[in-house]
Amino acid sequence: MKTARGRLWHLPRLAMILWAFTRATPWLPRVRSHWDDLRALARVIRWGWVRVIREQGRVAGFLVRDGDILHALYVHPVLRGQGFGRALLAEAKAEAGVLRLWVVEANAAARAFYARQGFVEAARSAGLGNDEGLPDILMVWRGEGVSA
Template identity: 90%
Template sequence: MRTARGQLWHLPQLAVILWGFTRATPWLPQVRSHWDDLRALAKVIRWGWVRVIRKQGRLAGFVVRDGDILHALYVHPLRQGQGFGRALLAEAKAEAGVLRLWVLEANAAARAFYARQGFVEAARSMGLGNDEGLPDILMVWRGKGESA
C-alpha cells in the first residue's frame, strides 16, 4: 500500500469515496450539496492536507489532516477492512506526536475503529461545531512520550 499527496486530478475519485459514506448513511443528514463537497475537497487538496492511498491504480481511501487535527478519513466501501484506514493513520501517527479528531456519536463503526487504533475519548459535544449539528466525540491519540 502506497500513500501519496492528494492532487486536484484525484477529486472525482475522492468525491466517490466521500459520497460512498455520506449518501449511503441513513442517519446522516445531507447538509451540503455535491458542489459544496467538491469545493471543500479542492480547497484542502490545494492546502496540502490530503493524503491518498491506492490499490491497483485506483484510490482506496484518503485522509485530510492539518498538523495534529484529523479532519476526515474515508475508505471506499468496497475496500473497507483491508488495512487502508490503518495505513493512512499509521502515516499520520508517524508524522505527529498527537492526533485529535471529532467523530459523530452515531458513527459507532468509526468510533470502534479509532479506539482499536489507540484513540481515547477526551470530550463530548452536542454538535454545535459540526455541519450536521449531531452530537460528537473528541478522540485523541498520543504517541509514546506524549503527555496529557
C-alpha cells in the same frame, strides 16, 4: 501500502468515496450540496492536507489532516477492512505526536475503529465538531512519551 499527496486530479474519486459513505449512512443529514463538497475537497487538496492510498492504481481511500487535527478519513466501501484506513492513519501518527478528531456519536463503526487505533475519548459535544450539528465525541491519540 503506499500513500501519496492528494492532487486535484484525484478529486472525482475522492468525491465518489465521500458520497458513497453519505448515501449509505441514513442517520447523516445532507447539509452540503455536491458542489460545496467538491469546493471543500479542492481547497484541502490545494492546501496540502490530503493523503491518498491506492489499490491497483485507483484511489482506495483518503485522509484530510491539518497538523494534529484529523478532519476526515474515508475508504471506498468495497475496500474497507483491508488495512487502507490503518495505513493512512499510521502515516499521520508517524508525523504527529498527537492526533485529535471529532467523530459523530452515532458512527459506532468509526468510533470502534479509532479506539482500536489507540484513540481515547476526551470530550463530548452537542455537535461542535461537525457540520451536521450531531452529537459528537472528541477522540485523541497520543504517541509514546507524549503527556496529556
